Amino acid sequence: MVVADGLTGIDGGRIDPAVLDGKAVLVVNVASKCGLTPQYEGLERLQERYGAAGFTVLGVPCNQFAGQEPGTPEEIQRFCSTTYGASFPLTEKLEVNGRHRHPLYEWLTAVADTDGRAGEVEWNFEKFLISPAGEIVARFRPQVEPDDDQVIRAIERVLP
């Protein structure tokens, strides 16, 4: 599956493709010092609710939005686990916009949101839902909370 190809985890090791393959994956660019950072709580609730049913959140730390993810990998990982108890995998810090954006986001940002807008990630905590078959099935802008009904419905529609 494209999403799993060549991804490096926050610990510097390769993310095991088995963590993502065959699952519904909610890819979210995260930041530790953003007004939306409490969305980690909702993301972890999704992980707890659907993790055993073939779903995972994949957090993507990114420092391109006002420099709100400035920490080292260790600091980011510690923040997520101690502040929010996040149990889902995190990638290394990636660029999600611009000429050096990661191939994962080249793929993701080609998809439009519900208003028909594709292209750049708008801000921290934008969400892309990938089906177990590896198709991007939904894009939710940052203001859409992780436990919003439209996110829940979309996840439940694609669970394996």
Add this chain to the structure above:
Amino acid sequence: MTVAPATVKATEVRLGDRLRTRSGAELTVTRIDADFMGRADMLAFVEDSEEQWFKMPALRDSDVELVRDDAVG
């Protein structure tokens, strides 16, 4: 040549201006987006260059830090 900070209204920022965020990061504005996150009272400054892609939102009536090159001596 020294770098002197100055403060300007967000609405007075122009393309090519160099800004400093509260976190200390800097960007050279190559694009100004209106209605950041759908809010008419906000805009966003973007540097989309070979060096970096970086976005900094601001309230339209707020002050932002402008980094100026001032010739000294």
